[in-house]
Amino acid sequence: MASFRALRSRYTSLLKQFIASNKEFEVLATISASNAPPPARTLYVLDSSFNPPTCAHLRIASSALLEQSEPGSRLLLLLATQNADKPSKPASFEDRLAMMELFAHDVRSHLATVKLSQTGTAVTEDGPTIDIAVTKKPYFMDKAAAIEASGIYQEHLEQVHLTGFDTLIRIFDPKYYPPNHDLQPLGPLFSRHRLRVTLRPSDAWGSLNEQEEFIASIARGDRENEGGRREWAQKIQLVEGRKPGAPSVSSTRAREASQSAPDDLDWLVPDNVRQFLRSEELYTSKTS
Numbered sequence: 104m105a106s107f108r109a110l111r112s113r114y115t116s117l118l119k120q121f122i123a124s125n126k127e128f129e130v131l132a133t134i135s136a137s138n139a140p141p142p143a144r145t146l147y148v149l150d151s152s153f154n155p156p157t158c159a160h161l162r163i164a165s166s167a168l169l170e171q172s173e174p175g176s177r178l179l180l181l182l183a184t185q186n187a188d189k190p191s192k193p194a195s196f197e198d199r200l201a202m203m204e205l206f207a208h209d210v211r212s213h214l215a216t217v218k219l220s221q222t223g224t225a226v227t228e229d230g231p232t233i234d235i236a237v238t239k240k241p242y243f244m245d246k247a248a249a250i251e252a253s254g255i256y257q258e259h260l261e262q263v264h265l266t267g268f269d270t271l272i273r274i275f276d277p278k279y280y281p282p283n284h285d286l287q288p289l290g291p292l293f294s295r296h297r298l299r300v301t302l303r304p305s306d307a308w309g310s311l312n313e314q315e316e317f318i319a320s321i322a323r324g325d326r327e328n329e330g331g332r333r334e335w336a337q338k339i340q341l342v343e344g345r346k347p348g349a350p351s352v353s354s355t356r357a358r359e360a361s362q363s364a365p366d367d368l369d370w371l372v373p374d375n376v377r378q379f380l381r382s383e384e385l386y387t388s389k390t391s
């Protein structure tokens with residue numbers, strides 16, 4: 104693995120080229136054990152601010168990859184240079200891209216550990232190929248279209264977007280879709296792709312039952328008056344998140360821990376990311 108400084112400076116120049124280009128989506132790096140990875144059968148896309156990548160992101164990505172029994176699944180870690188709501192804040196995009204690459208190694212070693220514990224033998228296969236990519240598009244339907252239009256992956260490849268429940272609510276919020284402010288623009292996303300949504304019970308997003316009811320209500324056709332189709336519910340897979348009683352993990356919490364409770368980083372962020380945060384003093388009072 105490259106030194107932190109080399110990693111950051113590589114992404115600084117790649118990012119500069121991407122921002123100056125007219126591209127909407129670009130893969131900046133590919134982490135793979137082989138130079139010619141097999142063609143992907145399913146593309147799992149984890150779009151995030153990666154500010155920083157956390158153990159929740161690790162669980163979301165690795166549980167999806169572990170569920171796929173056929174070889175050739177590929178994971179795309181996607182950073183949007185424009186967010187639908189939030190203004191940019193620390194860390195810089197180049198630091199986040201560096202952390203995405205470190206996180207990719209965390210995902211690969213986590214999967215190798217899980218497979219070792221399941222089979223009792225070291226894994227001989229290569230593990231998933233992981234792409235580190237950027238997009239200028241803040242909305243999921245446009246991210247999916249930009250990935251398709253890039254021509255990087257084979258035609259008709261199904262994308263499975265990995266999100267949390269809070270993000271699903273925002274995908275179904277018509278306020279994001281001018282000029283009509285209805286859900287019709289989501290049609291192409293659901294006709295070709297899927298969502299794998301991790302439940303995130305909390306005061307803000309409701310209980311488990313309320314989160315399950317959100318999908319049931321789409322399936323009953325309750326959103327058809329807004330242009331949302333009932334069959335889309337079949338393209339939304341709900342999966343369990345943290346175990347009841349386990350502490351909730353978020354990037355916000357990891358940023359706060361960097362400032363005031365650095366030991367909590369042990370369970371908030373995966374190993375390689377944690378080393379980077381400590382060494383570069385990200386989110387401490389010196390840098391934020």
Ligand SMILES: Nc1ncnc2c1ncn2[C@@H]1O[C@H](COP(=O)(O)OP(=O)(O)OP(=O)(O)O)[C@@H](O)[C@H]1O
Binds near residue numbers: 163301354
């Ligand atoms: N603990 C979690 N449980 C379920 N989904 C999560 C969790 N953490 C993040 N996600 C999902 O992962 C995706 C990317 O997350 P994001 O970068 O917004 O992280 P975050 O922890 O919510 O960030 P922040 O705390 O900075 O708002 C989103 O779709 C989000 O819903």
Ligand SMILES: NC(=O)c1ccc[n+]([C@@H]2O[C@H](COP(=O)(O)O)[C@@H](O)[C@H]2O)c1
Binds near residue numbers: 152186241274279
């Ligand atoms: N309607 C949508 O497609 C929609 C709405 C809100 C956020 N997003 C995106 O979700 C991702 C995660 O956003 P947050 O970091 O704000 O949780 C970002 O890329 C953001 O732009 C998409």
